[in-house]
Structure formats: C-alpha cells, structure tokens
Amino acid sequence: MRYLPLTQSDRAAMLSVIGADSIDDLFIDVPEIARLDGPIQGLPLHASELAVERHMSALARKNLAAGDGPFFLGCGAYRHHVPASVDHLIQRGEFLTAYTPYQPEIAQGTLQMLFEFQTQVARLLGTDVANASMYDGSTACWEAIGMARRVTKRGKAILSSGLHPHYVSVAKTMAKFTGDQLVTGTPALSAETDIDDLIAAIDSDTSCVVVQYPDILGRIADLAPLAAACHAKKALLVAVVTEPVALGALKSPGEMDADIVVGEGQSIGVGLQFGGPYVGLFGCKEKYVRQMPGRLCGETLDADGRRGFVLTLSTREQHIRREKATSNICTNSGLCALAFSIHMTLLGEKGLRELAMVNHGAAAAAAERLEMVPGVELINTSFFNEFTLRLSEEARPIVRSLADAGILAGVSLGRLYPGEESLANGLVVAVTETTTAQDVAALADALEEALA
Incomplete structure (x- = not known):
C-alpha cells in the first residue's frame, strides 16, 4: 500500500507558499531531456517481488561487467584490484x-x-x-x-x-x-x-x-x-x-x-x-x-x-x-x-610506488603495441596509465562495435565532447595492473579489423 500522507489541498497550500504553480515547476532546473514523461520503459507496472527480481536479473545479465573481458575504460573511473x-x-x-x-x-x-x-x-x-x-x-x-x-x-x-x-x-x-x-x-x-x-x-x-x-x-x-x-x-x-x-x-x-x-x-x-x-x-x-x-x-x-x-x-x-x-x-x-x-595501509608507500610503476609499465607497453595498428596514432609524449589515440575514423561507433564483441575499448572523446568534430576521432585508453597482455592483443586485433 502506498503511503501518501499529504492531501491534494496540502500540496496546493505548500506550492502557494513557495510560489510554484505545480510540482513540475520544482524540476525546471533538470534538463527536459533528462526528465521522465511517464513510467520507466521496460519495467513491469505491477508484479510480485519474485517476478521483479527475475526481471531485474535478466536486465543485469545484458551488462558487460568490467571483469567480463578486455577493459580499457578510464577518464576518472579506473579498474584496480582491491584486496x-x-x-x-x-x-x-x-x-x-x-x-x-x-x-x-x-x-x-x-x-x-x-x-x-x-x-x-x-x-x-x-x-x-x-x-x-x-x-x-x-x-x-x-x-x-x-x-x-x-x-x-x-x-x-x-x-x-x-x-x-x-x-x-x-x-x-x-x-x-x-x-x-x-x-x-x-x-x-x-x-x-x-x-x-x-x-x-x-x-x-x-x-x-x-x-x-x-x-x-x-x-x-x-x-x-x-x-x-x-x-x-x-x-x-x-x-x-x-x-x-x-x-x-x-x-x-x-x-x-x-x-x-x-x-x-x-x-x-x-x-x-x-x-x-x-x-x-x-x-x-x-x-x-x-x-x-x-x-x-x-x-x-x-x-x-x-x-x-x-x-x-x-x-x-x-x-x-x-x-x-x-x-x-x-x-x-x-x-x-x-x-x-x-x-x-595495506599498500604502504613502497607498495603504492610499485603499483604505480606496474601501471605505467603496462600502459607504455600497450601504447607501443596499439600504435603499430594501421590507422592509430598516439598523441601523448608523456602519460601515466592513460593515453589518447587518434583513429583514422570516428571513435564512437568503433567503441560501440567493439563493446558488442566483448571489448570495452576505452572512452571516445566524441562521447565526452559531443559536437566537437576536432575530437571525434579521439579515443582515451586506460591500462592498469588488471590489464593483461592478452587484453592488449585483443584490443589491437579488434582495432585493426575495425579500421581496415
């Protein structure tokens, strides 16, 4: 049973005090594209708890989790091993x-x-x-x-x-x-x-x-x-x-x-x-x-x-x-x-420095391998564990196609800067201690095929 303690007259009185015509007026600072105009699509309007759990689990299985395949996403959120x-x-x-x-x-x-x-x-x-x-x-x-x-x-x-x-x-x-x-x-x-x-x-x-x-x-x-x-x-x-x-x-x-x-x-x-x-x-x-x-x-x-x-x-x-x-x-x-x-505390200063060097070493090796792919150019002269590639084609559709193949190839700059044509071919790739040589080889092969 829904618990709605306020009556319609209660809401009207509160809106009158703050000078709003409707509850919708309270959300005018939320961009219209981000507002719902009805129930969330894909969710049952009414179902038992068991049915909802099954439905949500089925939706979750459509996700490609970070550990399910080669993972090169970064841009402010990084996959590291947590003990x-x-x-x-x-x-x-x-x-x-x-x-x-x-x-x-x-x-x-x-x-x-x-x-x-x-x-x-x-x-x-x-x-x-x-x-x-x-x-x-x-x-x-x-x-x-x-x-x-x-x-x-x-x-x-x-x-x-x-x-x-x-x-x-x-x-x-x-x-x-x-x-x-x-x-x-x-x-x-x-x-x-x-x-x-x-x-x-x-x-x-x-x-x-x-x-x-x-x-x-x-x-x-x-x-x-x-x-x-x-x-x-x-x-x-x-x-x-x-x-x-x-x-x-x-x-x-x-x-x-x-x-x-x-x-x-x-x-x-x-x-x-x-x-x-x-x-x-x-x-x-x-x-x-x-x-x-x-x-x-x-x-x-x-x-x-x-x-x-x-x-x-x-x-x-x-x-x-x-x-x-x-x-x-x-x-x-x-x-x-x-x-x-x-x-x-578990890492300590020495452990943090060692972890950092493992990250940088893995990223340097990945950058060297990916730069060998025809149609790929490394723009960085310095980096830690994240670098940017310029592809010979727009990066965003390539990222999507590689995700469909089970490879999360990185973050396309077209996604971060929509409408900026000068950045459309940019791909930011992050490499951490969780990235293997096999992951890098899979990404290189996939990019070579996509850019052929």
Whole structure:
C-alpha cells in the first residue's frame, strides 16, 4: 500500500507558499531531456517481488561487467584490484553502521580512522592538511573554486581545457547560484597542454586556475610555472587528480606549490560500482585551513593524558550558523574513505610506488603495441596509465562495435565532447595492473579489423 500522507489541498497550500504553480515547476532546473514523461520503459507496472527480481536479473545479465573481458575504460573511473581484506574489514559492524560522529567523544574509532585518512591524503597530495573526505572528485573540484573565492575575494575561475568535462559541468551548475565566472575551453587533440594559455589568461580578477594532473587526455605537465604565475597575480592554483595511483610515480601537486589539491579517491579501495559512491579528496596549504570545506579531525589528549581524537574544525552548516559555513556539504563519504585508508595501509608507500610503476609499465607497453595498428596514432609524449589515440575514423561507433564483441575499448572523446568534430576521432585508453597482455592483443586485433 502506498503511503501518501499529504492531501491534494496540502500540496496546493505548500506550492502557494513557495510560489510554484505545480510540482513540475520544482524540476525546471533538470534538463527536459533528462526528465521522465511517464513510467520507466521496460519495467513491469505491477508484479510480485519474485517476478521483479527475475526481471531485474535478466536486465543485469545484458551488462558487460568490467571483469567480463578486455577493459580499457578510464577518464576518472579506473579498474584496480582491491584486496579482499578491504571489503572484509569495512563490513565490521563498528565501521559499517557508523555514520558520522555527532558525539565525537564516543566515536573514537571512527575519528581515528578519519585522522589516519587525512594523514594519508595530505602526504599523497603533497599538502599541509587534508579534510575528512568529500562526496567525489567533481564536487570537491567545485568546493575548491568556492574556497578560492573566499580566500581571494574574487569571482573568476579559469578552468583548464584539460579538466574533465563532467567536472566542468558540475562547476557550471553550482556557479549559477554563486555568480562565479568560469572561463573554460575545449582540449586540442595534441601532445601539448594548455599551461602557457592558462598563464596568459590570469589577471587581477582571477580567483584561481584549475588544472587536471594528469589531464583528461592523460598528458602530464609541470605545474610549478603555473603556480608561480598564479601567485604573482595573487590567485590560487587548484590541481585536480582523478587517478591517485599516479601520485605513486609523479611529483605531487603540493610539491609544485599548488594551493589546493582535490581529487577522486575511487582508484584506491573503492570499486567502479556503476559510478558511485566514490570519495572526494581535498587538501590545501595550512594557511587556508579555516576556509576549507567539510570537517577536520584532530589528535589531542584527554583528561587522563591519553591519546584521543576530536573534530577540530567543522565549518559545515550542520555544525555552525549557515551564513558562517564554508560549505553546505553535509557529510563525508565515510565508508569509502575507510576503504581508501585500509587499501593505502595495506599498500604502504613502497607498495603504492610499485603499483604505480606496474601501471605505467603496462600502459607504455600497450601504447607501443596499439600504435603499430594501421590507422592509430598516439598523441601523448608523456602519460601515466592513460593515453589518447587518434583513429583514422570516428571513435564512437568503433567503441560501440567493439563493446558488442566483448571489448570495452576505452572512452571516445566524441562521447565526452559531443559536437566537437576536432575530437571525434579521439579515443582515451586506460591500462592498469588488471590489464593483461592478452587484453592488449585483443584490443589491437579488434582495432585493426575495425579500421581496415
């Protein structure tokens, strides 16, 4: 039986108060193409629980799972091996059921885990401090732009053309409500990054420059000159890392003087999971810590001199007055942060560096093999575990045809940048420790046949 406590008159009264003519008016910010105009097609309108389970299972069997064949998808979500012990430990009752430390003094285990997580993230990103996690990489990116506005009292953010377009989309959505001006662009299908263009665009109105490292095409740039240019104009440099395993091999953005470093932590401890839940990483220089969104766990001593943990800074609107809050983010990705922390602990610094080198070695071998295929050109001169190919034909239909053959060949730039003809032939390929030589050979053979 459906539980509908509100009557039609109740709804009419509520709509009248907020000035809306109908419930549909509450969804005008959702693009029309994304709105349903009726029941979801393909699902039974009424059936028993058993029948629904069977129907959903049949639909699920149509999916091609990451482990079902050669897998080369990336662009911000990566397939890595997660040790079974990670899933085992996060399902312990004291962790699985813990939500958020509203009474921190009795949540010492949760606070200690978050303290350890912050330490790991700060060392990984090369920052002085890190918070207790955020929703995901894209929202962390926006929070960094908002933080830069608070620090600099300026409202123009320059976004690198190499920043993931989904991150750009999230930032544009949020900027509608803050009035921030976002300067964006589209990447060129070439080996060069847009660092020089970013430096030239910085002016006295710029709050921050946002750059991805490695960028959406897998290219790697030295961020130190960009950081210096930002600081010369009293702007901040925000670095975005969508593949944290890369920092086991590359110099961290913090070491190159980035002011704020954010990222997506999914690669470490968290499976692909159809796009979420993921875990956002956020670190910054210590002098900006009071403008950092989310919350910060700290270490202290209790009345008996014993080590203890507390919520040191909680500048979110659930803890302080809304007008004083740095963000309206209302929780952190606690369980995913725990998975990240356990995986990082199992790896250790040496293990992370070894994992990074395995990734890079496998990617370099794959790039060399794929570049031998007629009609395939490697555009990168530098990359970690992800690189971009220029095909002699449009990439999107080729990706579809290879998926039908059981090979997830990568992400076509035509999908990420619809309508951009200059990128239509681009294919972003990711290779991790889960990719075998047989997978690469299968992809090379399939591309050769498709491009013949």
